[in-house]
Amino acid sequence: MTPQFLADGLIAGAMIGLGAIGVTLNYSILRFANFAHGEFISFGAYATLLIAAAIGAAFAGSAEAIGPFSFGWGIAAAGLGAMTLTGALALALDFLLFARLRQKGAAITTVMASFGASMALRALLEFAFTSRPVYFSRDLQIAMPIGFGMRVTADQIALLALTALLLAGVQALLTRTQAGRAMRAVAENPTLARVAGVDVDGVIRAVWLIGGALACASGIMLGLIVQIRPFMGFDLLLPLFAAAILGGIGSVPGAIAGALIVGVGEAAAVQIVGAEWRAAVAFLLLIGVLLVKPTGLFGRAD
Amino acid sequence: MTPDVAGLAAYASFFLSIALINALVCLGLNLQWGQTGLFNVGIAGFVAIGAYVSALLTTPASAAHWGGLALPIAAGWIGAMAAAGALSAFVGAVTLRLRADYLAITTFGVAVSVQLVALNAQSLTGGAFGIGFIPRPFESLAERPALFGLANLAIIVALVGVVYVGLERLARSPWGRVLRALREDERAARSLGKNPTRYRLQAFALGGALMGLGGAAHAHLIGFIAPENYQSSLTFQIWAMLIVGGSGNNRGAIAGAVLISALWSASGLAIGALFAPEDQARAAALRIVAIGVLLAATIVARPRGLFGERATVSRHLDKAVESAGTAE
Numbered sequence: 001m002t003p004q005f006l007a008d009g010l011i012a013g014a015m016i017g018l019g020a021i022g023v024t025l026n027y028s029i030l031r032f033a034n035f036a037h038g039e040f041i042s043f044g045a046y047a048t049l050l051i052a053a054a055i056g057a058a059f060a061g062s063a064e065a066i067g068p069f070s071f072g073w074g075i076a077a078a079g080l081g082a083m084t085l086t087g088a089l090a091l092a093l094d095f096l097l098f099a100r101l102r103q104k105g106a107a108i109t110t111v112m113a114s115f116g117a118s119m120a121l122r123a124l125l126e127f128a129f130t131s132r133p134v135y136f137s138r139d140l141q142i143a144m145p146i147g148f149g150m151r152v153t154a155d156q157i158a159l160l161a162l163t164a165l166l167l168a169g170v171q172a173l174l175t176r177t178q179a180g181r182a183m184r185a186v187a188e189n190p191t192l193a194r195v196a197g198v199d200v201d202g203v204i205r206a207v208w209l210i211g212g213a214l215a216c217a218s219g220i221m222l223g224l225i226v227q228i229r230p231f232m233g234f235d236l237l238l239p240l241f242a243a244a245i246l247g248g249i250g251s252v253p254g255a256i257a258g259a260l261i262v263g264v265g266e267a268a269a270v271q272i273v274g275a276e277w278r279a280a281v282a283f284l285l286l287i288g289v290l291l292v293k294p295t296g297l298f299g300r301a302d
Numbered sequence: 303m304t305p306d307v308a309g310l311a312a313y314a315s316f317f318l319s320i321a322l323i324n325a326l327v328c329l330g331l332n333l334q335w336g337q338t339g340l341f342n343v344g345i346a347g348f349v350a351i352g353a354y355v356s357a358l359l360t361t362p363a364s365a366a367h368w369g370g371l372a373l374p375i376a377a378g379w380i381g382a383m384a385a386a387g388a389l390s391a392f393v394g395a396v397t398l399r400l401r402a403d404y405l406a407i408t409t410f411g412v413a414v415s416v417q418l419v420a421l422n423a424q425s426l427t428g429g430a431f432g433i434g435f436i437p438r439p440f441e442s443l444a445e446r447p448a449l450f451g452l453a454n455l456a457i458i459v460a461l462v463g464v465v466y467v468g469l470e471r472l473a474r475s476p477w478g479r480v481l482r483a484l485r486e487d488e489r490a491a492r493s494l495g496k497n498p499t500r501y502r503l504q505a506f507a508l509g510g511a512l513m514g515l516g517g518a519a520h521a522h523l524i525g526f527i528a529p530e531n532y533q534s535s536l537t538f539q540i541w542a543m544l545i546v547g548g549s550g551n552n553r554g555a556i557a558g559a560v561l562i563s564a565l566w567s568a569s570g571l572a573i574g575a576l577f578a579p580e581d582q583a584r585a586a587a588l589r590i591v592a593i594g595v596l597l598a599a600t601i602v603a604r605p606r607g608l609f610g611e612r613a614t615v616s617r618h619l620d621k622a623v624e625s626a627g628t629a630e
Contacts, residue, residue, distance in 0.1 A: 033403040035343070035410070100602050108341050108402050112541065113601050115343055119538045120594025126587040234534075238414050241407045276422045283411040287396060290408065294400050 005267040007150040011225065013256075013263025014163040018218035019236060020243035020255040021170060022211025028187040028250030029207050030102075032110045036093065037215060037240060038233030039121040044086040044216025045223040045232065046129060049136065051078035051085075068154035070137040071224065079220050083213040090212035091205060093117055118234065125230040133227040159221045166217060170210065171252055179206060187250055235279070239266070242282040246289050248299020257297055261285065308448040315451035317567060318560075322458045323520045325559035328543045329465055329552060330512030336550035336611070337473060338505040339485035340394075341402060344409030345513055345540050347416035350532035351389055352382035352514025353521040354420065357433045360522070364435070367428035375437055379518050386514025391507040398502050413537060420529040432528030436521050454523055461519060462556065465512060469552050481505055535590060539566065542597045550611030557608060562593070 019041055026034045055074040056063045062074030097117060101110045143151035174180035185193040186203045194200050215233075222232055243262045247254025265281045289296060327349055334340045342348075356378030363370040373381075393412060397405040420427045427433070439457055443450040472478050483491040484498050492498060521527045539562060547558020569589045577585045600607060 027403070033407055035406075097598055097602065104605075108339065108406075109601055109605070111341060111343075111403060111406050112545070113598050115538070115541070116594045116597040116601070119535070120591045120598070123587040123590035123594065127584050127591070130584060238411050241410070245404070245407070277418065279418055280415055283415045286408065286411055290396050290400065290404060294404070 002150075002271075003148045004150050005271050006264060007146070007152050007156075008270070009264030009267035010260065011152070011156050011160065011263070012266055013260035014160055015218050015221050015225075016236065016239045016243050016263055017256040017259030018163060018166065018214045018221070019233075019240045020247070020259045021167070021252055022215050023240045024244040024247065024249055024251065024255040025183075025207050026211055027244065029183060030098070030204060032098075032108075032114065033241065034211075035111065035115040035237065036118040036121060037211065038235075038237035039118050039125070040086050040090060040212050040215035041219040041222065041233030041236060042125055042228075042230055043089055043121065043219070043233075044082050044212075045219035045228045046125060047082035047085045047216070048075065048078045048220050048223065049134065049228060051081045052136070054078075065137075065139070069158055070139050070141050070153075070155050075136060075220075075224075079217070082220070083216040086216035086219075087209040087212035090208035094204070094208050122230055122234055129230060131230055133229040135227055136224050155224055159224065162217070163221070166214065167252075167256060170214070173210075174252060179203075183207065238279065238286070239263075239282040242286040242289075245294075246285055246296055248296030251296070251298035254296055254298030308446075312447035312451040315448070315455040317563070319451070319455045319458050319523055320520075320567075321560045321563035322455075322462045322556075323516050323523065324540065324543060324563050325462055325556040326458075326465060326519060327513050327516035327540050328547070328555040328559045329462075329469055330509040330516065331540055331544050332509075332549060332552060332555040333469060333472075333512065334506055334509035336544065336555070337478065337485070338481045338502055338509075339402075340398075340502060340506050340509075341406040342409045342506075342509070343406045343537060344411070344413035344416075345537040346532040346534060347409070347413035348386045348390060348510045348513040349517035349520070349536065350413075350416050350420060350529075352386045352517030353527045353532070354427055354433070354517075355385040355514070356382040356518035357436045357521050357527055360437050361433060361435050366431065367424075367433055368426045375439060375522055378522065379515060382514040382518035383511040384514075386517070387507045387511030390510025390513075391503060393510075394503040394506040398499050398506065413532075413534065417529055417532060420532065427529075430529060432526060433521075434526045436525045436527065438522055438525050458519060458523070461515070465515075466552055466556065473552070477501070477504075538590070538597075539593065542593050544607075545597055545600050546607055548607030548609030548611065551607075551609040554607055554609030561608075566593075 019037060022040070023034065023037050026032070026037065052063070052075045055078055059074070062072050062077075064072045066072055097113050098110055101113055141153040141155055143153050145151050174183060182193070182198045183203050183206065185196070185198050186200055190200055193203075218236075219228075219233065222228075222236070226232075239259075239262050243258035244255050245258070246261060247256070247258030262282050262285055265285060266278050269281045270278055327345065330348075331342060331345060334342050356375075358367065358369050359371050359373045359381045360375055360378040361367075361370040362372045389412070393405070393408055397408045421430055423429070438444070438454070440450055440453040443453055480491065480496050480501050483494075484496065484501060488498055517532075520531075540559075543558040543562045544555055545558070546562060547556070548554025566589070569592070570586075573582055573585045573589070
């Protein structure tokens, strides 16, 4: 077993972490497990692909690779647009479906509705793009040695840096700004927060926007490193939930710690028992944490 | 020209058999969700466990998968219910004392993991090739499709009938009332000395066992199973059946199962007739969208479904009211 699994696990963990933050915020503030979160990831990747193609048609050279990376400025710009679009998709889904159920106060029916929405969105993506995988770039990247026998590509380093930046931004938003304080207040007690003058609807919109944008970033990362297909987000859903529960529901640093554990665990399993059993790791970790410490690493008992 | 009565009978009985097998699974879900409020997103996993256990118990010995114990079909059914029930009891024991969504997430994980084992543990399950030569009831009639189909349909009707009557009795029993009391107001039920986790665990395990029975019945109807039968779209269809039919109502569960199965087959036939073969996979994605929209619309616009739940009270109360009426 070579230490390479640590590098692979870190990268997988970053992708899972970007999605898990949305899941954990959604769960602690809107109070339901959103099964459609995986589709935000897939949608974000396809949206980036389409916007990048449009930019490529309008500006020659936008697809030209920057320095050692496999992507040009076209994909970077498309990513920003797609993050906005994915946030908008999350808001639209909330307006059409979840807001109505929230008014009726049926939390668990909302989970059901999100499962239906997930299925429908995924099937729509399959209809529009077929189930054949697509790629941002077909160029092969050479992995560079970084010591201890580990190798990473330039893309992977750039994406890890970007992830760290996004995570630090979200953490700062939640802990240092008025909006973050309002979000934590709603997570604590929505009724009391409303009475105290917190704009609960604004907080809910912020949760969807942040969750959608980060899921899109996760999708772009997955698309650049692996491939883009309609099931990409759905296959990531169990690791997302496992990471959020492992870290403790509602905790952003916890979600990231959980994601890194799931990511490294998966990468280790690939080396030890084989890639086909990768998906079982998230399930075993989930059962383990529910048996031993259901509140997770950073969670509080409620 | 005489209409092909035998062919029509064979097709109709096959369709109804499939629809009623779905109804079995849907009745299991109704016990879990409709009566008790337990959310299962891994139905396909429990159905798969039932199908695989029954297949491994009843097939003749084979080198392509574990065993093949060549036991009678009834033993397969019982084994399927026991295995799926035991798995449900384990999942319930881990999650039922926690927040409701944890059960949903864990059952989802069960479905993913069962799919993974079915696909990859080739020496146990036959892997992607699945398991063939599963014995079918009335195999000797297979030469006469209409009679064969009707005989198999009769078995499945009998299964659904027994399960339906049993569940109706349970729903009216003190046990069933405790389940609904827990669903509606856990604190009140707890204050009357009812242990919520124990009752929920029993309902969840029994519902899971019925899903396993449905899986076994399906395996013995078709005679062949493979991992791709048990994907999340199956879970999704069963949910649509229960929600559209009316959750909490056993008749609603059966009616919803027949209705959604009919829509599913009809749309499958339409896609086959209307689209060129290379476009059929894409068109098939659209019917999942349609069912998803139907499901979401039912939840928002008509949460009670077609039938809705009827208020059930103790049969002793009816008698008490009657005797009070005659006494006046």
